[in-house]
């Protein structure tokens with residue numbers, strides 16, 4: 562077995578590993594799964610799914626949202642809160 | 656090299672949307688007049704109104720100035736960055752406005768809203784299932 566064959570084999574394995582990782586990473590984000598271009602602040606029902614019971618924004622670790630969509634989501638929630646379409650703090654804790 | 660600012664290039668037209676929350680207790684006529692005046696402000700700053708959406712009376716998520724309901728109106732327009740300042744100045748002067756916001760409409764957001772209105776059928780998705 563020569564050096565080139567070895568290299569090819571190594572690359573192949575690397576590719577497979579990367580594919581696996583990519584699949585795992587992108588599996589979770591609900592916005593990516595839905596192929597959302599941009600998170601809309603008007604969609605309050607959907608936004609409220611990404612807030613805790615007390616009304617706080619969930620972290621990416623808990624919700625599984627990707628970095629791109631989390632950036633859009635945070636802004637959307639804040640716009641909706643300003644317009645009194647979402648609560649800052651839930652009624653329970655107030 | 657021209658510097659890109661949040662206002663955009665001087666004289667550049669960009670698409671915005673502004674949402675006003677008015678106290679519904681003051682009556683429909685006053686709400687109408689407020690909407691008309693905002694339109695005038697946009698027009699006087701060389702902007703053009705493209706769409707007016709009346710979202711109607713909605714319950715507020717939290718109490719603002721002892722009010723539990725608000726009348727929402729959304730106005731979409733194209734115009735230069737000066738319109739935004741004109742609008743905020745107008746909103747600050749006028750009474751009975753509970754909340755207001757003026758946002759740039761991202762081109763991706765517009766695409767998203769188009770998609771929501773006409774949910775895309777997925778051609779070939781059925782075929783894939785049988786393969």
Ligand SMILES: [Zn+2]
Nearest residue numbers: 590593627630
């Ligand atoms: Zn995503």
